[in-house]
Amino acid sequence: MMTSLVGQHVDALDTPALLIDRKVLLGNIEVIGASLRKLGTAWRPHAKAHKSPSIAHLLLEAGAHGITCAKTSEAEIYAASGIRDILIANQVVGPIKTRRLAQLARQADIAVAVDCLENALEHDAAAAEAGTSPRLVIEINSGMNRAGIDPGDDTVELAKRIVALKHVRFGGVMTWEGHTTTVVDPAAREQAIHDSLAPVLESVLAIQDAGIDVPIVSCGGTGTFRTTAGIEGVTEVQAGGGIFGDQIYRALGVPVQPAxxxxxxxxxxxxxxxxxxxxxxxxxxxxxxxxxxxxxxxxxxxxxxxxxxxxxxxxxxxxxxxxxxxxxxIGYSDQAVHLHEQFFVLDGNTVSSVWPTWARGRLQ
Amino acid sequence: MMTSLVGQHVDALDTPALLIDRKVLLGNIEVIGASLRKLGTAWRPHAKAHKSPSIAHLLLEAGAHGITCAKTSEAEIYAASGIRDILIANQVVGPIKTRRLAQLARQADIAVAVDCLENALEHDAAAAEAGTSPRLVIEINSGMNRAGIDPGDDTVELAKRIVALKHVRFGGVMTWEGHTTTVVDPAAREQAIHDSLAPVLESVLAIQDAGIDVPIVSCGGTGTFRTTAGIEGVTEVQAGGGIFGDQIYRALGVPVQPAxxxxxxxxxxxxxxxxxxxxxxxxxxxxxxxxxxxxxxxxxxxxxxxxxxxxxxxxxxxxxxxxxxxxxxIGYSDQAVHLHEQFFVLDGNTVSSVWPTWARGRLQ
The missing domain is CATH 2.40.37.20 (D-serine dehydratase-like domain)
Incomplete structure (x- = not known):
């Protein structure tokens, strides 16, 4: 971790070295956090860009109630670092992975995305074996056409089937309206976000009409949260990558600075x-x-x-x-951070902290 | 390192997992090694693709006399793994790095690329301080227009200046004729390699004419070695990436298979x-x-x-x-291996070894 460099001038660092300007980072976190507090929407920032428990805890201190990550092995890192409310925004499939996740549910309150009954049954069986009760969150396809079940009857049916399972809990729904970030005109983008999320929110109402509670309605990344967080029915957004102030987010008008x-x-x-x-x-x-x-x-x-x-x-x-x-x-931090073992955090020209990227390389 | 998986069926591996087919890998190594033995040219395979001391030692057993790598921190990994003859085919610049390299020269016989006097003087000063004597190998630009000094008078002058230094040894010259691999027609590619290396080899003769021994004339990657290794005056080739049988090398006609x-x-x-x-x-x-x-x-x-x-x-x-x-x-292994902590080596469907990619993430 090279913590012996703490207190030294930046010139003492060998290169290449990944630097964080602490003041700018904290400013970006405050910008996102403040706008969510104003809208009254909860914050579960995605950890895919920073890969770092140090930063995850900073975000919790700034008001986030939990985190999002992509893999079970990443969730293990954050759980071991003391973080409890963790959404794995991805399908975890097969006996090796579902067992690993069910065991992890002893340490943290895990939620995991599912988009078909077969996978939900697997999680239920693994949870039965482990004696735990992870939350299953239905991933809905809101137009990005990656994973996710279609909104409407299919979603409502899957929710009913999950509620009927004995060993898992129904956690709610999630989606990622990421395709809307390619719309250049801000007003058209805002409309695209509304259009994309409308069928998801209709599905939520239909699930509730069936007498099922929907605790989590999770969506929204840095490129969309300013619109998404204001939409009635959305309970939390996952905006996380923006804390580094990447060029790709600044180009979308997000008021963050390069950190x-x-x-x-x-x-x-x-x-x-x-x-x-x-x-x-x-x-x-x-x-x-x-x-x-x-x-x-x-x-x-x-x-x-x-x-x-x-x-x-x-x-x-x-x-x-x-x-x-x-x-x-850095133009897009997602594709830089996972290549490094640590961040060197600068206050002015002094290395004030070394933060390990412990979740890097956790691919499984 | 997950060595507990050794002896188990491939189905026991969680995914994503990077697999090597041992038989295919050994076959590819033999194909390259045999063709170099036939041509009588030495082999210093580049380790940039495999990042793994386990594989570096396999290559030494197959006849390589040393290895090539890109960074001082990679050379440290290979030196610690018992490898002695190491060429860093890249400029190592600045007091932090040159000191680190000069210290490493206690453990291994390091050669490092230089392309200007200023950097050679830095190495000399660091070697004086460390009491070691690394080899400096002049990198010549053979047309790729990345780093490297121009062939001809500039190269000869730099060689003379290096020979005059007290604490470093003149190791020879190197180049990478990589731009020729974009020539599609095999006969035209072969001609491009000859044309590209001719000024380099003329520079070598001019250095020798000045009474200076040129122990190493190193060039040639997997995409060029079948031609390069046969050119009079080339002492060694660096072909290394091809051992995995990547699509990009197969497309160039290299007779290797996907491993x-x-x-x-x-x-x-x-x-x-x-x-x-x-x-x-x-x-x-x-x-x-x-x-x-x-x-x-x-x-x-x-x-x-x-x-x-x-x-x-x-x-x-x-x-x-x-x-x-x-x-x-994998289509191009350079851009996959450094993302993984280990290879799982298969004999048939059984995991027979786990090889750590210790040189991954060694960026400095």
Whole structure:
């Protein structure tokens, strides 16, 4: 964990190193938290971007009531770190995984997404064996066409079947209206979110009409929460990735600032208009969004091979020298954090904490 | 490391799990090794794809005389695993890194790429401080236009300056003619390799003419070694990634077979023509080459989000069921292995070894 670096100047860090500006991070958390408090909607931030119990606990302190994650092995990390209300927003399938989840329900109040009866029966059998009672949350397809059952009769029928099971609890429903984030015009995007969630919320009413309580109606990511959290019937949103202020969220108008950067070293200046850095695709995956090089205004293009980053400049310059350090603002933190073992948290230029990304590599 | 799974059936593995077919891997190693023995060229396989001392030692047993890696922290892993002749085929720049490398030269015979005098002087100073004598190998730009000094007078001058330094040894030269692998026609590719390496080999002769010994002339990856290893003056090739039989190398005609696959579970069948699996971009980066789903002939397209894989079929089918396991042959292993903590090695359907990927995450 390299905690021996705490208290030292940022220059003491070897590169590439993933940096968090603590003040900016806390500001972003406050922006999201305050807007949810105002709307009266609960907050279960997704932990997929930060992978870090340290940050999960910061979010709980800021008002979140639980967390969202993607895998049973991630839930194990957060449970071991003292977090109790955990939604696995993904199907957990097969005897190895369902047993593991049912055992974990001894330590934490686990909820898991299901989208078919077969999987619900598996969870019920595993819970019977473990003597636990995890919550099953129906994942509904709200138009993203990934996983999820269709809204309407199919959803209501599945809810009834889950309620009839002996060893699991019906936790409610969830969806991810992620496809709406590709709508560029803000008003049209807002409408798309409403249109996408309407059938989900109708399904919730139909389940309630059948006499079934629906404790959780969970949806909304950073790209949609400002609309989603205001919709009647939504109980909680999962906005979490936005705390790092990624470019992809800023482009959607979310009022957050860049908090995450990669500190790199210039390792070669083979031409006056070419800069080679010590970070490639194994330190930062630029597929979803390129990083932005802080303080370098003449970047023409960037490319990344496995271990090299190549910055092409629009004009020759002698200003960037071998050994110089550059800070790359991360464009999409989901695809950078899981490549690193820790964050170095900066207060000004001083390393004030080292936060392990214990949930990285937890793929199962 | 989950070595408790050794001896068990593959069905005992949770998913996603990275599998190696041992017989196929050994066959691929033998194909590359035999062709180099025939050409009389030494072998310093790059470890960037496998990240694993277990595999590095297999390669040494198969005739390799040393290894190539990309970072000082990777070299530390291999040195600690008993490997002595290690080339870091990348610039190691700045006081933190050069000191670390100079200290490592106590444990192993390190060679490191340099492409400018400034960096060579840094290494000399760090070596003086550590009392060691690492080898400096000049990286020459053979047309890939990444790092590397230009061939010709600049290279000869740098060699002379390195030889004059007191605390480092001149190790020779290296290049990576990687740009030639984009030439589709095999005969044209072969010509491109010759054209690309000619100025490098002329520079070597010019260095020798200046009375300087050039022990290492290192180049050639899996995509080029069949040509490169046969060129007079090349002392060793770095072909390493090909041992997994990736699609991108098979497409270049390298006679290797797929040895690496990702075992996944079907977690959702939301539509008859859509299959959701428990592996996304955090288990397998499909940017360079998509995987191939073994035994599934009607795959129309595949896409991957962070934690989900989506397989779209060309026709509806009930054959693939929730809970089924699929094997995805990896298209480009460089972008999958570093996401996993270990390989599960199979002999038939039995897990015969668990090999840790200790060099993963070693970014510095």
């Amino acid at each position: 995450l950067s990669l500190l790199v070293t210039v390792t070669s200046r083979p031409a006056p208009d070419r800069v080679i850095i010590d970070a490639g695709r194994k330190s930062l995956d630029p597929t979803a969004a390129l990083p932005e090089v802080q303080g370098l205004s003449n970047v023409q293009s960037m490319s990344f091979s496995a271990e090299h980053g190549i910055i092409n400049l629009s004009a020759p310059t002698a200003d960037v020298r071998i050994g110089d350090r550059l800070q790359l603002l | 690496l696959s990702l075992l996944v579970t079907v977690t959702s069948r939301p539509a008859p023509d859509r299959v959701i699996i428990d592996a996304g971009r955090k288990s397998l980066d499909p940017t360079a080459a998509l995987p191939e789903v073994q035994g599934l002939s009607n795959v129309q397209s595949m896409s991957f989000s962070a934690e989900h894989g989506i397989i779209n079929l060309s026709a509806p089918t009930a054959d693939v069921r929730i809970g089924d396991r699929l094997q995805l042959l």
